[in-house]
Amino acid sequence: MNERPISRKILIVEDDSRLRGGLGELLRQNGYEVVAAATGEQAMSHLRSDRRTDLIVLDLRMPGMNGWQFRSEQRRDTALASIPVIVATADWNAESEAQTLGAVCCLKKPYTPRQLVESIRRFAA
Secondary structure (H helix, E strand, O other): OOOOOOOOEEEEEOOOHHHHHHHHHHHHHOOOEEEEEOOHHHHHHHHHHOOOOOEEEEOOOOOOOOHHHHHHHHHHOOOOOOOOEEEEEOOOOHHHHHHHOOOOEEEEOOOOHHHHHHHHHHHOO
């Protein structure tokens, strides 16, 4: 996991502050630029103000605008719709949910740091 990618910006949308911080640190250590949002609303606001986002790691179960609502709004905005999304969730039917949402990948919690980094390398264009 020490291969350095060209600087890619990853948006982490996760309401659990410890997990959000840990994911951010892991991705920074692997050469990524990271923006973290605790809610779907924060994530959408970020995307609309800074569209240089290469990939989104999205939790589905969050207070306020949840992952399904976030993804629906993202897909309706033509400037944001093409940003790939990795769904990262503990939902029992995670794979089905990810497919329904048009995600490029699904990581079922608990996933390993290696799984996350490899998925991001694969899908962050």
